[in-house]
Amino acid sequence: MSQAELDATDRRILTILQEDARIPNTELADEIGLTPAPTLRRVRRLEEEGVIRRYVALLDPKRVGRDLMVLVRVTLDKQTKQGFETFAEHMRNRPEVLECYLCLGDTDYLLKVCVPDLDAYQRFLVDVLAAIPGVRNTASTIIVKQEKYTTSLALE
Numbered sequence: 001m002s003q004a005e006l007d008a009t010d011r012r013i014l015t016i017l018q019e020d021a022r023i024p025n026t027e028l029a030d031e032i033g034l035t036p037a038p039t040l041r042r043v044r045r046l047e048e049e050g051v052i053r054r055y056v057a058l059l060d061p062k063r064v065g066r067d068l069m070v071l072v073r074v075t076l077d078k079q080t081k082q083g084f085e086t087f088a089e090h091m092r093n094r095p096e097v098l099e100c101y102l103c104l105g106d107t108d109y110l111l112k113v114c115v116p117d118l119d120a121y122q123r124f125l126v127d128v129l130a131a132i133p134g135v136r137n138t139a140s141t142i143i144v145k146q147e148k149y150t151t152s153l154a155l156e
Contacts, residue, residue, distance in 0.1 A: 004051045009034070011155040013042055014051065018152040021055045058151065066114045068121055069143040074109040074129065077136040084108075090132050096124055 006014070012032050016023060023031075029039040046052045061069065076083050084102060087109060091100040099112035115121045121140075129138055 004046075004049050006051070006155075010042060010046060010051075013039070014046065015152070015155050017043070017052065061114055065116050068115050068117055069146070070111075070113045070115070070121055071141045071143065072111040072113055072125075072129070073107040073139040073141075074111060074135060075106070075137040076108045076134045078134060079108065083134045087132060087134065090128070094124075094128060096120075 004010075009032055013028065016028060016031055025036050025040050025043070028043070029036045032039060034042075043052070061067070074087070076087060088100065088102070091097045091109070091111065096113050096115050097111055098114050099110075101110045102108070103110050113121065113124060115124060125138065125140070129135055
């Protein structure tokens with residue numbers, strides 16, 4: 001997948017949409033200095049090219065009963081293609097796993113896990129992670145306070 005050709009107007013559109021994806025097209029057009037029709041064409045092109053992958057609602061985890069956030073470092077016993085694929089497939093199917101990254105270095109995978117409480121995390125750790133063939137070691141870090149959170153990529 002190649003990098004998209006983005007001009008200054010595209011970057012401005014993307015910056016605005018990252019802050020408020022529900023902004024009406026007319027307001028977006030006003031903000032970038034175009035009329036609504038060409039603005040909408042640009043947004044549609046960015047969607048079709050896969051620059052804009054999807055639109056989502058960002059929830060407050062605590063308000064929906066997900067009070068515990070944990071970063072988990074996972075080491076596999078063997079670094080094989082099948083081992084990586086098997087582990088990744090397990091993680092893609094787990095709703096409590098918000099993010100899963102294949103890494104280089106001492107850690108094979110880094111996970112961001114969000115669960116209601118410590119008991120739920122223990123069940124995930126024992127019943128899910130430890131049950132996956134090839135998992136050699138896990139190390140958990142419980143997040144106490146989120147100092148920064150953004151989903152916006154810097155484009156300017």
